[in-house]
Amino acid sequence: MNVVESLAEVRLARASLSQPVGFVPTMGSLHEGHLSLVRQARHDCSSVVVSIYVNPTQFGPNEDFNNYPRDLQRDLALLRSEGVDLVWTPNDKLMYPTGYQTWVVVEDVTKSLEGVIRAGHFRGVATVVTKLFNAVQPHRAYFGQKDAQQAIVIGTMTRDLDFPIEIVVCPTIREPDGLAMSSRNVYLDPDERSAALVLSRGLSTAKAAFGAGARDAANLRNIVLDILSTEPLVNVQYVSCAHPDTLQELEGRVDRALLSLAVTIGKTRLIDNIVLG
Secondary structure: OEEEOOHHHHHHHHHOOOOOEEEEEEOOOOOHHHHHHHHHHHHHOOEEEEEEOOOHHHOOOOOOOOOOOOOHHHHHHHHHHOOOOEEEOOOHHHHOOOOOOOOOOOOHHHOOOHHHHOOOHHHHHHHHHHHHHHHHOOOEEEEEHHHHHHHHHHHHHHHHOOOOOEEEEEOOOEOOOOOEOOHHHHHOOHHHHHHOHHHHHHHHHHHHHHHOOOOEHHHHHHHHHHHHOOOOOEEEEEEEEEOOOOOOEOOOEOOOEEEEEEEEEOOEEEEEEEEEO
């Protein structure tokens, strides 16, 4: 496995890879969710590239950038065991050199949900992913369904900017008890970890109701909210029932929807979602 840091190195190494090339952008602190993307890329592609970069421009001023978990040697060992061909570990000076002033902004699909709570977040995401795409030049790029809005934003950006890249969105990977895997789960103490199970329980209850014929958007949101309200450690930021492509909030009867939520538990912010229909 080749591990490189500079832009010249990643371009040189990329040029020698067998095609097609699959790409998995990450911020490190890898878990089974990330590794599932790597395995899908390995299944689909002749070569696999992974980036590890904690991107400062997608964190707000009161978020956890400085405390975000980092363990590069552990991450590299995991990627080596998965047969990754190339790992790129750029730094801030490379990605945002002195005088940097160019940003990628995706409009409508960033204005709801996470875009309301985390001002500027998707500008940072779209910009860094554009830079990663330009450097790696993959044929396919892999993202997780857990970050559903991010996947929609990147898919929209890829189409709008005519990147010749297929965006592959892979299922959310969950712990055996249902909690969606996230690098931020390590922040939870035992009581908070137990409380976090109401997220998946609320979503799965609403999915079961949808399967039994419940189709009203407000009713589906309320099913989730009622279950979240049973856990005093959970503070709800939003519960959304939105169109799965446009992220426009739905009212009345729904046949397809992205049911998503964001909460805080103690100092930890968690998101989760499920696709209906």
